[in-house]
Amino acid sequence: MKFRVERDVLADAVAWAARSLPARPSVPVLAGLLIQAGDSGLVLSAFDYETSARATLAADVSEDGRALVSGRLLADICRSLPGKPVEMTLEGSRVSLTCGSARFSLQTMPVEDYPTLPEMPTATGTVDSGLFAHAVAQAVTAAGKDDMLPVLTGVRLEIDGSSISLLATDRFRLSHRELGWNPNTPDATVAALVPAKVLADTAKSLSAGDEITIALSAGNGGEGIIGFEGAAAGGVRRTTTRLLDGEFPKVRSLFPNEHLTVAKVDKASLVESVRRVSLVAERNTAVQLAFVDGVLTLDAGSGDEAQASESVEADIDGDELTTGFNPQYLLDGLTAIDEPVVELAFTQASKPVVISGTTDEAEGPGFRYLLMPRRLLS
Template sequence: MKIRLERDVLAEAVAWVARSLPTRPSVPVLAGMLVRADAGGVVMSSFDYETSAQISVNAQVADEGEALISGRLLADISRSLPNKPVDITADDSRMELVCGSARFTLQTLPVAEYPALPTMPESAGRVASVDFAEAVSQVVVAAGRDELLPVFTGVRMELDGETLSLLATDRYRMALKEISWQPDSPQATGAALVPAKVLAETAKSMTAGEAVNVSLAAGGSGDGLIGFSGTGPGGMRETTTRLLDGEFPKVRHLMNIQPALSVRADTAELIAAAKRVALVAERNTSLRMMIGEDSVVLEAATGDQAQASEAISATVENHAGGEPAISAAGFNPGYLLDALTVLDAPFAHFSFTAPGKPCLITGLAEIDGEQLMDYRHVIMLMRLPG
């Protein structure tokens, strides 16, 4: 194999593929990146039996061929090269990179032992790349991190005609985002439980092109495969990942809370105040929201050592009438900040039912406007002492 690429094209392509490499590969060849050159250009790929990544880039190909090389090392080298064309040659045992006066010689891995990449599933439709990236970022904050409970580490993608829904929960909070997309079939329906980490990295890395193509293979959860493809600075990008096994909990009904009390306030003011007050919050204790007639006060403390409070003007409405159903709410500080940070609306609307019960957070374009129901975030309130 003998090829020439521009330095930036090489660095971008290798970095994108390398992000999917396993940190602790079960066999040494899975740490490798497959570089294949033919008349159409150069294709770089990685695969760990769960997630695959592949990128096609333009290059001058003098001799066709393929080589398997340590992916992370190649990424480090590519990033450090001077801004000049890069010549790469490889045979059965060595790969050589020459860029200006810089020269690297690397030992290759056995290509014959590398597993075949899965075939991209059948296309299901397309979604605007920027909308997709924003939607995924809003939902993955609510996904779990505990690998011992894998069903909670995923994002449930639901296809229903021209609506694409993303839903995630870690049992203590839930996030739902609904966006429009272009299905290949107007009657398209289906669902897939996608690893949240893979989905987040994929959506963020495909915003250069106008759209992301979603492909879904039929099969039960755990046996199915989902694929995403789109264009980036380096060329065409494709990734596939196996769906998570297990049944996602039925939590959609929690998104339809009928409030006994609602609070509306400026999102930026809430975020700034919550960050300041949370500085003194003791581990595993709540950030309290004290609800008044026309304001809320955020409070936190570390025993007698430190206390903090800050008042924010708010619109408070008692929907049930009579004595307010709730006068104080306890939030996990991190959960509250996560929800407000990804809300993407100038004002926030809190729907409360009772102390210790779920709280629904939605966005508002105007303080007295209608709720923006395309994104809904539910937080399970912490019980307050007394």
């Protein structure tokens, strides 16, 4: 194996692939990055039996071959190299890396022990990369982080014709984002539960190109796979991951059809007020929100402890209402909204609030964030 490649292209691709390496590999070879040089150029691969990453980039290949080296070490080396072309050569059981006057010799791992990467499923359709990355970033806001409840650490991706819905919940909040895409089969209807962290990292890392190809193979018993492919500097990147096994809760019905109180508030003003007032909120206590006579009043703190109060103008339609929320969860939802004015819709004080941006109804629901209230201290 022998090839020559531009330093920036190599460093970027190695860093991207190395992000998929397991922190605690079950077997030593899974800490390796597979380097393959051939007719298609240079291919860098990482795999942990759950998620795979594969970067294909242009390179001047003199000799075909493949080698397995420590992925994190190679990433560190490539990041530190001078801005000159890189030449890599397999010499026996070691890989020689030369860049300018810098030279490294890396020990290889047994490439024959490295597992075969899963194949990319048949393409299901394509979506605008920037739009998808932003939609995923909004949706994962409500995804759970408790590994004891693995189903809630995923995002439910629902495809219905030319529409994609993303749903996530950690039992205390729920996010819902819809966006359009270009399906290969116009009437396709399919759903998948994708690990939230993998989905977020992948969508963000593939946003450099114009579009992302989504390939979904939803099998039974947790054997389904989803793949994502997009253009990147110097080539193409592809990620696959196993779908989560389990039944995602039926959460769509939690969004009420009618509301008794609806308040519209300037998002920036509300965010700043929540941040200030929550400074005195004790751990696991709520910030109180009172909607009265065109004013939203926020209060936190109680008894002999520090207290804070602040008011924000609000356009209130409906009954007066006082409720309370976990301040960080409230901020997470507010900051995920794009529009400058947010709408907080209630059925009653003890029921969840639905937070969204004020948009033209013809544009569809966009991003919605449902948040459970917290008990207020008396």
